[in-house]
Amino acid sequence: MEQDVSNQWNEQPDERGHFGVYGGIFAPETLMAPLQALTEGYNHYRKDAGFIRELDEDLQHYVGRPSPLYHAERWSERLGGAQIWLKREDLNHTGAHKVNNTIGQALLAKRMGKTRIIAETGAGQHGVATATVAARLGLECVVYMGAVDIVRQKLNVYRMKLLGAKVVPVTSGSKTLKDALNEAMRDWVTNVDNTFYIIGTVAGPHPYPLLVRDFQAIIGREAREQIQQQAGQLPDALIACVGGGSNAMGLFYPFLADEQVSLYGVEAAGHGLESGKHAAPLNAGKPGVLHGNRTYIMEDENGQIIETHSISAGLDYPGVGPEHAWLKDEGRAQYVAVDDQEALQGFHDLTRIEGILPALESSHALAYATQLAPTMKSDQHIIVNLSGRGDKDIHTVAEIEGVEV
Amino acid sequence: MNRITACFDRCLGLGRKVLIPFVTAGDPNREVTVPLMHEMVNAGADLIELGVPFSDPMADGPTIQRSSERALEKNTSIHHVLEMVAIFRQQDAITPVVLMGYLNPIENMGAEHFVAAAVKAGVDGVLTVDLPPEEGEEFEQFCEQHDLAPIYLLAPTSTEARIGKIARSARGFIYYVSVKGVTGSQVPDVAEVAAKIETIRQQSKLPIGVGFGIRDAASAAAIGGCADAVVVGSVLVSRMEALQQTPEQIPAAIGGILAEMRKALDEL
Numbered sequence: 001m002e003q004d005v006s007n008q009w010n011e012q013p014d015e016r017g018h019f020g021v022y023g024g025i026f027a028p029e030t031l032m033a034p035l036q037a038l039t040e041g042y043n044h045y046r047k048d049a050g051f052i053r054e055l056d057e058d059l060q061h062y063v064g065r066p067s068p069l070y071h072a073e074r075w076s077e078r079l080g081g082a083q084i085w086l087k088r089e090d091l092n093h094t095g096a097h098k099v100n101n102t103i104g105q106a107l108l109a110k111r112m113g114k115t116r117i118i119a120e121t122g123a124g125q126h127g128v129a130t131a132t133v134a135a136r137l138g139l140e141c142v143v144y145m146g147a148v149d150i151v152r153q154k155l156n157v158y159r160m161k162l163l164g165a166k167v168v169p170v171t172s173g174s175k176t177l178k179d180a181l182n183e184a185m186r187d188w189v190t191n192v193d194n195t196f197y198i199i200g201t202v203a204g205p206h207p208y209p210l211l212v213r214d215f216q217a218i219i220g221r222e223a224r225e226q227i228q229q230q231a232g233q234l235p236d237a238l239i240a241c242v243g244g245g246s247n248a249m250g251l252f253y254p255f256l257a258d259e260q261v262s263l264y265g266v267e268a269a270g271h272g273l274e275s276g277k278h279a280a281p282l283n284a285g286k287p288g289v290l291h292g293n294r295t296y297i298m299e300d301e302n303g304q305i306i307e308t309h310s311i312s313a314g315l316d317y318p319g320v321g322p323e324h325a326w327l328k329d330e331g332r333a334q335y336v337a338v339d340d341q342e343a344l345q346g347f348h349d350l351t352r353i354e355g356i357l358p359a360l361e362s363s364h365a366l367a368y369a370t371q372l373a374p375t376m377k378s379d380q381h382i383i384v385n386l387s388g389r390g391d392k393d394i395h396t397v398a399e400i401e402g403v404e405v
Numbered sequence: 406m407n408r409i410t411a412c413f414d415r416c417l418g419l420g421r422k423v424l425i426p427f428v429t430a431g432d433p434n435r436e437v438t439v440p441l442m443h444e445m446v447n448a449g450a451d452l453i454e455l456g457v458p459f460s461d462p463m464a465d466g467p468t469i470q471r472s473s474e475r476a477l478e479k480n481t482s483i484h485h486v487l488e489m490v491a492i493f494r495q496q497d498a499i500t501p502v503v504l505m506g507y508l509n510p511i512e513n514m515g516a517e518h519f520v521a522a523a524v525k526a527g528v529d530g531v532l533t534v535d536l537p538p539e540e541g542e543e544f545e546q547f548c549e550q551h552d553l554a555p556i557y558l559l560a561p562t563s564t565e566a567r568i569g570k571i572a573r574s575a576r577g578f579i580y581y582v583s584v585k586g587v588t589g590s591q592v593p594d595v596a597e598v599a600a601k602i603e604t605i606r607q608q609s610k611l612p613i614g615v616g617f618g619i620r621d622a623a624s625a626a627a628i629g630g631c632a633d634a635v636v637v638g639s640v641l642v643s644r645m646e647a648l649q650q651t652p653e654q655i656p657a658a659i660g661g662i663l664a665e666m667r668k669a670l671d672e673l
Contacts, residue, residue, distance in 0.1 A: 016539060024539075024540050025537060025539060025540065026508060026535045026536060026537070026540055027535060027537065028463070028464035028534050028535060028558065028560075029537065029557070029558040029559060029560040029562075029563060029567075029571075029582065030464075030558075030560040030561070030562050030582060030585055030586075031562075032537055032560075032562070032563070032567060033560075033562040033563065033564055033567070034562065036564075172467065172470055172471075172474070173460060173461065173470075173474070178461060179461075181463075182461050182462070182463040185463040185464075186463065186464070186465075186466070186587045189464060189585065189586060189587055190585060190586040190587060191585075192562060192585055193585070288509045288512055288513065289507075289508045289509045289512060289535065290461065290509060291461070291463065292535070297509070299509065299513060301513075302482040302483060302484070302510060302513065303459075303483065303509045303510035303511070303512065303513025303514065304459065304460040304477060304509075304510065305460040305461050305509070306460075
């Protein structure tokens with residue numbers, strides 16, 4: 001593989017997990033020791049040859065990596081601008097990028113002697129990816145999921161149960177992803193001795209934003225090599241959807257030092273940013289502290305976290321990974337938002353033009369590509385992270401369009 | 406002298422264990438809280454811990470989370486909580502009040518502004534569940550300038566190095582969380598708690614309060630045997646939940662539970 005470029009963009013976080021002023025550890029005392037143990041465990045095994053080999057083999061033979069970089073020629077031609085390349089994370093085992101991280105964390109759990117895995121999930125993709133690796137490693141698995149999301153994502157709930165996981169409905173607060181995260185934290189506080197908490201995104205207290213980014217960075221490392229082989233150059237822009245931000249961080253990170261590559265994170269504008277019903281903290285929120293880290297969050301005038309809205313359960317989260325907050329403030333990445341309707345259009349476009357059914361999360365990134373590509377020249381290149389496949393969303397889309405399936 | 410230190414000096418000098426009730430401000434409505442605080446003092450409480458409601462209380466169990474939700478349904482903000490303390494102070498200049506909550510509402514108000522406003526209202530200490538000393542340097546400076554005590558938690562998982570670090574940052578008293586778990590969880594093992602308290606005492610001269618899992622006079626007395634103070638929360642909050650439709654009955658009911666605990670502690 002070609003030598004990665006490195007500069008100040010690759011040097012975050014600091015020892016205590018800070019990305020500039022963001023990140024850190026804002027956790028209850030009971031978790032401070034287990035977080036420290038996790039940091040030490042990760043720092044040890046990330047350099048351990050046996051661990052790296054096992055992870056690489058699993059990614060190749062179990063997940064099916066490397067995932068292809070596909071030139072969406074027909075769609076690029078329709079849009080009449082830049083060439084669009086899709087990083088096909090939807091082709092991974094379990095159908096999304098989430099498994100890159102759960103494989104890594106589960107191997108870490110096993111080596112750290114933990115016998116029980118817990119996770120939170122929104123759309124259910126992370127829950128499925130966690131239940132999958134837990135089944136394979138023979139670990140007990142409990143997944144916390146908001147009661148609202150359980151209704152929205154019935155199929156994934158059943159998948160998790162088939163895989164042997166216990167799915168616990170969370171009925172507190174807004175009954176969505178943020179509440180599932182609270183509940184998983186509580187479980188961890190109570191069962192720290194035997195339990196490993198697999199967080200699904202680049203948020204939470206240090207070291208989670210670091211280790212999830214590192215496990216997801218395989219997306220960007222592969223894409224950087226593939227685009228140079230297939231297009232003969234680095235891309236001009238990267239586009240990825242941002243809920244917590246793990247697929248975006250995984251794609252962006254290996255390109256951070258390539259300052260000529262523009263980075264676009266796409267948040268969910270829901271019913272529109274001006275409606276207040278959205279999930280776009282980087283566009284319309286402000287810095288605060290939630291779920292163990294300092295980052296951009298959506299809050300009311302008294303500092304209470306407000307309920308978010310998105311057509312896509314996986315983006316329905318009022319916070320965002322701290323490294324994104326830092327990249328925004330530093331101007332290295334730009335964060336834009338597309339609404340539910342635009343995302344739906346992206347979903348249909350890709351399905352009809354390229355024969356690929358994208359997840360509603362990824363459809364936000366696709367929708368922004370339809371805006372950006374026509375402003376660029378045909379010899380320019382955009383990589384869009386197609387972070388997941390859309391089978392799980394068929395019921396949601398059908399319902400919105402009044403179709404009975 | 407800070408009211409917290411004065412309170413512990415006075416009580417411990419008399420051989421009296423410090424009884425600390427916790428209730429969430431604004432639960433089940435904003436009118437109940439101040440009369441309830443006075444009633445708790447009458448029933449034998451020495452220091453009051455007042456919960457500042459937060460939408461995402463990740464270290465609390467379901468009982469206290471629901472109390473936060475009830476308070477937020479009545480739009481109880483951090484500003485209202487400070488107002489309640491100021492009103493309480495008009496009639497009680499002695500009983501210390503410690504606010505317990507999460508960092509975001511404080512940051513939203515501005516940490517320095519909050520500290521100044523809290524002291525002005527008559528607050529004596531603040532326990533911010535998700536602000537460990539590693540991230541709390543600036544906040545501690547504001548507290549120091551305004552003579553507000555930053556209260557810290559220690560847990561069964563806290564290492565000796567962390568106990569030392571927290572002992573250096575903490576003021577007022579140290580709050581030892583007696584079990585691995587959230588508020589309202591199982592009854593702690595008294596021998597384990599006693600052993601950990603001895604470890605903490607080797608690194609700190611501050612009095613030690615113990616909370617989480619204390620639900621009646623007997624468990625209060627058991628913990629009071631080794632700690633300087635006993636913190637009781639979920640059992641009070643669940644009684645309040647049961648009485649939410651008849652809030653006028655809450656002060657007397659809570660006072661009743663505390664009076665029994667007071668009696669058990671005084672018989673030690």
